[in-house]
Amino acid sequence: xxxxxxxxxxxxxxxxxxxxxxxxxxxxxxxxxxxxxxxxxxxxxxxxxxxxxxxxxxxxxxxxxxxxxxxxxxxxxxxxxxxxxxxxxxxxxxxxxxxxxxxxxxxxxxxxxxxxxxxxxxxxxxxxxxxxxxxxxxxxxxxxxxxxxxxxxxxxxxxxxxxxxxxxxxxxxxxxxxxxxxxxxxxxxxxxxxxxxxxxxxxxxxxxxxxxxxxxxxxxxxxxxxxxxxxxxxxxxxxxxxxxxxxxxxxxxxxxxxxxxxxxxxxxxxxxxxxxxxxxxxxxxxxxxxxxxxxxxxxxxxxxxxxxxxxxxxxxxxxxxxxxxxxxxxxxxxxxxxxxxxxxxxxxxxxxxxxxxxxxxxxxxxxxxxxxxxxxxxxxxxxxxxxxxxxxxxxxxxxxxxxxxxxxxxxxxxxxxxxxxx
Numbered sequence: 001x002x003x004x005x006x007x008x009x010x011x012x013x014x015x016x017x018x019x020x021x022x023x024x025x026x027x028x029x030x031x032x033x034x035x036x037x038x039x040x041x042x043x044x045x046x047x048x049x050x051x052x053x054x055x056x057x058x059x060x061x062x063x064x065x066x067x068x069x070x071x072x073x074x075x076x077x078x079x080x081x082x083x084x085x086x087x088x089x090x091x092x093x094x095x096x097x098x099x100x101x102x103x104x105x106x107x108x109x110x111x112x113x114x115x116x117x118x119x120x121x122x123x124x125x126x127x128x129x130x131x132x133x134x135x136x137x138x139x140x141x142x143x144x145x146x147x148x149x150x151x152x153x154x155x156x157x158x159x160x161x162x163x164x165x166x167x168x169x170x171x172x173x174x175x176x177x178x179x180x181x182x183x184x185x186x187x188x189x190x191x192x193x194x195x196x197x198x199x200x201x202x203x204x205x206x207x208x209x210x211x212x213x214x215x216x217x218x219x220x221x222x223x224x225x226x227x228x229x230x231x232x233x234x235x236x237x238x239x240x241x242x243x244x245x246x247x248x249x250x251x252x253x254x255x256x257x258x259x260x261x262x263x264x265x266x267x268x269x270x271x272x273x274x275x276x277x278x279x280x281x282x283x284x285x286x287x288x289x290x291x292x293x294x295x296x297x298x299x300x301x302x303x304x305x306x307x308x309x310x311x312x313x314x315x316x317x318x319x320x321x322x323x324x325x326x327x328x329x330x331x332x333x334x335x336x337x338x339x340x341x342x343x344x345x346x347x348x349x350x351x352x353x354x355x356x357x358x359x360x361x362x363x364x365x366x367x368x369x370x371x372x373x374x375x376x377x378x379x380x381x382x383x384x385x386x387x388x389x390x391x392x393x394x395x396x397x398x399x400x401x402x403x404x405x406x407x408x409x410x411x412x413x414x415x416x417x418x419x420x421x422x
Contacts, residue, residue: 085200092202092258093214098153099128099185100251101135102206103160103174105145121145125205125251126174127187127260133158134294136286137250138265139165139172150176153212164293168232168301168388169285170265172250173293187252190259192238192282195219203242203264203278205251217242225385226266226279233385237279238262244278253280288389302390302413304398305341306348308332308369309362310379318355319364325403326368330378334366334400346411348400370406371399387413 082090105121124141128134135150142148148160158176165172178184199219207213221239228234240253244264253262262280292299309315311331319326337343337350351363369377373396375386390396392415399408 088256089202089214089216092254092256093204096185096187096252096254096258097204097212097214099187100153100204100206100212101126101128102151102211103135103137103141103250104149104151105142106147106149107144108146123206123247124249125247125264126150127250127252127263128184129173129186129189129290131178131184131186133160133176133178133184134163135160135174135176136263136290137172137174138170138263138281139167140170141250142172142174143167148174150174151211164297164299166289166293166299168299168384169281169289170228170234171263171281171286171289171293173290187254187260188258189283189287190255190257190261192261192284195222195238195255195261197222200256201240201242201261202254202256203240203244203248203251204254205244205248205264207243207245207247210247213248215243220277224279227381233381234265234279234281235385235388236282236285237265238282240278240280242278244280248278300392301416302387302392302394302396303416304343304372304383304387304396304411305414306337306343306350307335307362308380308383309335309360311368315357315364322353322364324365325401327401327404328368328370330376331368331370331401332377332380332383333362333364333368335362335364336366342411342414346398346409348398348409348411349402367400367402369398369400372396387416392416 080087102123103126104123107121108116110116121144122141124137126135126137126141129136142162142165145162148162149157150160151157158178160174160176163173163175197219201217201219203215203217204212217240219238220241222236224237224239226234226237238253238261240262242253244267248264249266251264252260253264255261261283263283263286264278264280267278289299309332311326311329311333315333316326316329334343334348334350337348348369349367351366353365354361354363369383371377372383372386373390375382377383377386387396390413392413395410395412397408398411399406401407
């Protein structure tokens with residue numbers, strides 16, 4: 001056992017005390033570096049703002065004046081739980097979903113006693129395009145509607161009315177009267193001429209009654225011609241893989257800025273559900289026809305005054321067997337032209353020999369039209385499509401065969417009769 005003197009024991013105690021103080025100081029300094037620092041910065045207005053600085057010790061120079069803050073400002077990394085594309089989706093939806101309405105209709109049906117009775121019709125979507133209550137949708141959404149109801153994002157419902165219908169572009173403008181003091185959200189128009197395949201798009205609608213549903217995709221194709229019925233081809237349709245289902249019809253197709261570039265119209269689907277092939281009417285088509293729909297209730301279009309028959313194999317064989325030249329397999333045979341019409345003034349000729357095909361009687365031997373206004377026409381639907389964007393008074397070039405020779409002539413269009421637009 002080692003013995004210590006009083007002097008030695010005193011020195012050991014002093015050394016232990018100094019060591020304890022030093023160790024305590026080290027622990028305190030380490031702990032202070034782990035706590036958030038609070039720095040007060042005097043701003044220009046004289047108020048004090050408190051900012052939490054990072055927990056990692058940094059050499060930061062604190063500016064002493066507002067001008068110093070401006071001069072030394074550095075963009076801080078964005079702290080968010082969402083990716084940039086997610087933020088865009090959220091922003092567009094939150095800004096414009098209130099401008100998308102749910103449209104339901106009632107139609108008239110006949111009951112067992114042959115009495116007309118109202119019943120539930122279809123449903124679809126629409127976009128508010130004017131604060132006065134004008135809504136853009138598809139014509140097939142409101143076709144044959146006895147009553148139209150427009151439901152807003154807040155659950156309020158108003159009865160609407162049809163302002164104008166353009167069946168050839170599957171567009172319609174309807175209107176409701178919003179109460180005073182209500183400010184409606186309006187979706188801005190974009191430019192469908194500047195869109196590209198691969199561009200990201202969003203669709204907002206009410207599929208299967210699920211209100212204001214957002215789906216996201218890309219533009220899959222442009223300029224798609226879609227046969228709507230026997231006489232109507234929807235031209236220049238936008239193809240998208242953004243999910244479009246029953247109830248989405250009439251809703252907006254938006255770009256990443258929230259501008260409407262298309263009106264969702266239909267899907268291609270063997271099953272009836274979305275398989276990633278949807279179509280939208282270009283918004284530039286809507287911008288062209290909306291003013292006339294609001295002013296006239298219809299679109300005034302030009303027309304060539306003539307009766308035509310679409311060529312078909314049996315007709316071609318019959319004409320050839322009667323020594324009539326048929327140099328092409330697709331075209332419109334002019335059956336008759338009335339004297340003094342625009343077709344007559346342009347020098348076109350109708351047929352002179354009547355024939356019967358089942359219940360239809362027409363003339364053969366007339367000119368065969370193959371192009372109108374630069375567009376090939378092989379069917380009645382092609383003719384309507386070629387003249388869809390022409391107005392009464394416009395002049396179009398018509399290409400046709402007379403016998404084996406091909407000719408061109410200019411025709412000044414007259415206004416199409418209403419019965420042809422319904």
